[in-house]
Amino acid sequence: MKTMTCPLNGVRNISEFVCGGEVRAMPDPASGTDAEWADYVFMENNKAGVVREWWCHTPTSFWFIAERDTVTDEVLRTYPAGDVFTARRDFDAPNEGGA
């Protein structure tokens, strides 16, 4: 059985996890163009090598980050998202249809 180490719950069967795609910078909510958003939402780099990905331990809904080698499918390390995202990001998008 293939396993993965959840930073909160420890080693678990891989069937308890789902992948949430690459970790990458979000376009600026105020100034991002449609092309930038389309790229962010729909496109994958599909890199051969070590990538950073979002993973979720579904029994706890705990999202974390894994570094995985896409060539060997080996998970090199996992850590809480809080290690990378240290500050709250507020969405102060322009008011388009407001009162």
Place this chain on the structure above:
Amino acid sequence: MVRPVEYARRSFLHRRLAEHGAVFAEIAGAAVADHYGGVDGETVGAAQLALADLSPLPRIGFKGKNAINWLISQGIRGLQADNAVDLQYDGVRAARLAPTEGLVLCDLEAKSGTCARLADAWSLESAPLCFLVPRADSHYWFAVTGARAAEMFAKICGVDLRPDRFAEGAIAQTSVARNNAIIIRRDLGRTLAYDVLGDSASADYMWRCLLDAMAEFGGKPAGLSALRRLAAE
């Protein structure tokens, strides 16, 4: 005679329990399956392997960045480590499921008013970044008791729950019979026992799964009386 349909707080699967011959009793204003046959025989059976439904008993959860701090400010002890349970002075057990999530389970006698007190004390305004989770409504609560419980779990759960590997008070949030569940080791006196909590919509499915898994070991339903006797041994 206590009839669950006359109680607002009753088990999600009271009809299934009645099919097994459950005799219900009123505990803390709820209809709980007290026993199915003779309590003496049921206690002996529960020391080997049995399944009990504790769903009508009080429990409450809190989520959010400030949830653990708020619980501590309300007098809950411990909560220093993830996936661990801390016994409180009144027999209530408080679990830290994550740095942002706590769960409080009442005592088997349901005499403590801690869960109700926490529910009364909490409000969106007085507890910023702490949100109430109605675990008594959202989650079933079963107990799997007996010396052969770990052997039974090995059939349907990937986590090693053997008593020498999974200590008293440890928590595993994992997949049981392909359903997400929280497993907490909580021995009753000298008897090995585990709490199992999961989505209340799956209560009937999980009840049947667990009974099916324990059939080869002779496991049967047990009532709250048998569990209390084991706890007192």
